[in-house]
Amino acid sequence: MSRSGRPYKVTGLIAVAVVVGLASVAVFRRQPLASAPVAVLSSTNVYVPADVARPDWVAGRRSAQLASAASISAPHNFQFADGVDASGITARLVNSMDLGKYYRATHYDHGTAVAVADVDGDGALDLFFVNQAAPNALYRNLGGGRFEDITARAGVAVGDRACVGASFADIDNDGDADLFVTAVREGNLLFLNDGHGTFTNVTADAGVGGTGGHSSGSVFFDYDGDGLLDLFVTNVGKYTQEERYPDGLWRSFGDAFAGHLHAERSEVSILYHNVGGARFANVTTPSGLVHSAWSGDATAFDYDADGRPDLYVPSMQGHDELWQNRGAGRFEKIGRKIFPATPWGAMGVKVLDWNGDGRLDLFVTDMHTDMATNLLPEEEKKKHDPATMFPPRFLATDGNHVLGNALFTNRGGGKFDELSDAANVETGWPWGPSAGDLNADGWPDLVIGAGMNYPFRYAGNNVLLNDGGKRFADAEFILGVEPRRDVTQPWFELDCDGSDVMQDICQGEIRPHMTNDLRSPSERGQVAARHGHVTVWAARASRSAVIADFDNDGDLDVVTNNYGGVPQVLMSDLASRGPVHFLTVQLVGQRSNRDAIGAVVTVQAGGRAQVQVNDGKSGYLAQSVMPLYFGLGSATQADSIKVTWPTGREQVVRESLQSGNRVVIRE
Secondary structure (H helix, E strand, O other): OOOOOOOOOOOOHHHHHHHHHOOOOOOOOOOOHHHOOEEEEOOOOEEOOHHHHOOOOHHHHHHHHHHHHHHOOOOOOOOEEEOHHHHOOOOOOOOOHHHOOOOOOOHHHHOOOEEEEOOOOOOOOEEEEOOOOOOOEEEEEEEOOEEEEOHHHHOOOOOOOOEEEEEEEOOOOOOOOEEEEEEEOOOOEEEEEOOOOOEEEOHHHHOOOOOOOEEEEEEEEOOOOOOOOEEEEEEOOOOEEEEEOOOOOEEEOOOHHHHHHOHHHOOOOEEEEEEEOOEEEEOHHHHOOOOOOOOOOOEEOOOOOOOOOOEEEOOOOOOOEEEEEEEOOEEEEOHHHHOOOEEOOEEEEEEEOOOOOOOOEEEEEEOHHHHOOOOOHHHOOOOOOHHHOOOHHHHOOOOOEEOOOEEEEEEEOOEEEEOOOOOOOOOOOEEEEEEEOOOOOOOOEEEEEEOOOOOOOOOOOEEEEEOOOOOEEEOOOOOOOOOOOOOEEEEEEEEOOOOOOOOHHHHOOOOOOOOOOOOOHHHHOOEEEEOOEEEEEEEOOEEEEEEEOOOOOOOOEEEEEEOOOOOEEEEEOHHHHOOOOEEEEEEEOOOOOOOOOOEEEEEEEOOEEEEEEEOOEEEOOEEOOOOEEEEOOOOOEOOEEEEEOOOOOEEEEOOOOEOOOEEEEEO
């Protein structure tokens, strides 16, 4: 059944794992392609699935959203435009062959971090993109939406492993942003910044190379309050075999998404304690934070406001976990007590005060639940039907889950209400959430990188405008983020008269690994074959997004990292349409860590308070070093800024709070 309860056909990323991993539930056998009669198409050289090239839902979605604009009280009279062509950014994420020519469902397609920091101290925010079967890329911000590639001279290209996540943080408190990059099997990397944007690989001396696992997200936070940033690294689980493809990457298991059913594929995430001198010690076991739940990302989250940062760790195949910081370097697992039901297929997570009550809430995106059925465009705003969810044996849990995104709204005293439906934050195929005040009205909005690539249909990113803390309004079409300029892209190439003659596409439009029709070729009737060189196209899709003012005009822009494609550089024209009232707040720790990670900032303006946590969490799989942005709405200045530092000390600033100022607050 589909989300709405209608009959569905087996499809999707995880349906493969259900079929392959649960032989007792279903048996999947491919019929030999040679058994089907074959017709010849002599001139076919491009293959574009019809639901990718012509997404017939887009026009209707756009019309409906534009019609709803009048009912949105949040300011929305501005637009984004993709300026990637003029930006100088040419980086393209080269995807694993596991997600292309030799398609199999795998966790490789999760890794697309984009991280931000002013790496050279010139006052402009620079961009770092991870890559998979090609080098990473670092772009220096030249201003005005223009960037230059400084990867080679910066020394952060890597290029010999599939990179996944990236975090900028000042690990040695010397005033510049260092860089940590996670990778699949070949080891993670730590680069020290010399303050001018040149980095040195210090991984070996620092002791943070990892254990050769399938690493993913990384989170810097000071869990023991000693003024040094510690590090938590999630390891997903073993999803690759011992064989490599021609691109150098490891071949995935055919049942990679049934990996949670195989105890021998489990991997433990790692907690590192910063001991000073740019060195770390693995304290996973003595800390009690022994986490092995197929997790891709995490975030520091002081859920009980006791001043000690806890850790929320989503699970992409099971229950999320909350690790409570008990002090003295010890953590305790309490997730089921605080969050009895969490998403089953959680991917990204973001802490924010969405309703303006001064308490920090938690937004979690659920990607893998959407893969249980053939997700139709009209069903993206609905929770999944429990009757059509994966079978209990595949869930491998008690089945008590939020079947979609979750918005855990803080009621105080360690109590949370799940309000995702009431707040209208359910979306389809979501990956990474980012939060920022896009319209500068004083309320945090959400940008969600979304969609799938080959061989799925097109699905766009989501922009949710915060309507005064009451709910969020769908606005990606209103603001020009969707539809994209191009919804398709070349994905891989085949030689249908050579080594690839037996590929499904060469034999006809048969995709039994991911098709909506599991009949054998002979049951379908005559199948048309292709000859010669064939270029296979796929839908474009984002994973990660970061929100920041990249052209220093006072409004927030959005940059995405797209799997198998080039980024989007979505520049806002809000500032060109009239005055934008805002402040940026840069914190400088003294007793606290230099980045002041863990500080809570409260801005009083226009008769209300806004609260943000300075956790550095800028988007899916990424942590960044950049000032906090506070929209002031109609107010031309703030009344006060209160900082609660990681040490617990409070500091209040009441001077130089006019709109447009960058307020630097030193502890």
